[in-house]
Amino acid sequence: MPRISDADRARNEEAIRAAMGRLLRGELPVGGKCDLKALAAEAGVTRTSFYPKKNRDGTTRPGPYQHLGEEFERRLKAQRDAGEAPDPRAAQIERLKAQVAELKERVAKRDEALAELTAFKTLAVSRLTAQHEEIERLREQEAAAGNVRRLPAASSGTAPYGSCS
Template sequence: MGRISEDTRARNEEAIRAAMDRLLRGDLPPGGKCDLRTLASEAGVPRTAFYAKKNRDGTARPGPYQHLAQEFERRLSALRNAGTVPDPRAAQIERLKEANAALKSRLDQRDAELEAFQDFKRRALSQIAAQHLEIERLREQAAAVGNVRRLPSGRPGTAPYGSCS
C-alpha cells in the first residue's frame, strides 16, 4: 500500500475522531460493538492502521493511527471505570452476569435448605420407626403379663365414653 498524503491523513483522523465520539456516546451501528473493528469501519479506514507495523529489518514502528486507537481505548476504559458502558450489549452482558451470580447464590441456598429438610425427614422417619417398635414391644409385654384389659372399641358413629357437655 502506498503512502497517503497529509491531507488524507488529516481527513482520516477527523473521521476517526468523529466515529470515536459517536461510538463512545453509545451510537452504535447495527451489529457493531464499541471496539476498534467498528471504529475502523465507521471511519472508513483499514483496521490494521491502528496497530504497530514492522519494518523490513524487523524493527517496530507505530501504525499511522495507533495513537488514536490508544486514545479510544483510554477513553473507553475511563467510561467503564466511571460506570458508564457505551455498548448496550456489554451492559446487558454485565447485568446478565450479575443476575446469573444471584441465581447461583439462591440455588446454593435452596440446595442447603433441601438438604436440611431431607436430613429432618430421615431423622423423623427413624424416630417414628423406633416409636413403632417400642409400642409393639410394650403391647407384647402387656399381653405376656395378662393383667391388662382392653377397653371395648366403640362402634363408628357412637359417642365416646363420658359426657362432653
C-alpha cells in the same frame, strides 16, 4: 514521502474522532461492538492503521492512526471503569454474568437446605418407627401379662370417677 497527503490524513483523523465520539456515546452500528474494528469501519479507514508497522529492517514504527486507537482504548476503558458501558451487549453480558452468579448461589443454598430437610425427615421417620415399635412391644407385653384391667367407660352426661363436681 507519505502515501497520503496531509489534508487526507487530517480529514481521516477528523473522521476517526467523529466516529470515536459516536461509538463512545453508544451509537453503535447494527451488529457491531464498541471496538477498533467498528471504529475503523465507521471512520472509513483500515483497521491496520491503528496498529504499529514494521520497517524493512525489522524495527517498528507507529501506525498512522495508532495514537487515535490508543486514545479510543483509554477513553473506552475509562468509561467502563466508571460503570458506563457504551456497548449495550457488553453491559448485558456483565449483567447476565452477575445474574448467573446470584442464581448459582441461590441454587447452592437451596441444595444445602434440601439436604438438611432430607436429613431431618430421615431422623423423624426413624424416631417415629422406633416409637411405634415401642408401643407395639408394650401392647404385646400388656396382653401377655393379663393382669391389667381396663376401667369402665364413663357414660355420657356423668362425671368421671373422682370428680369434684
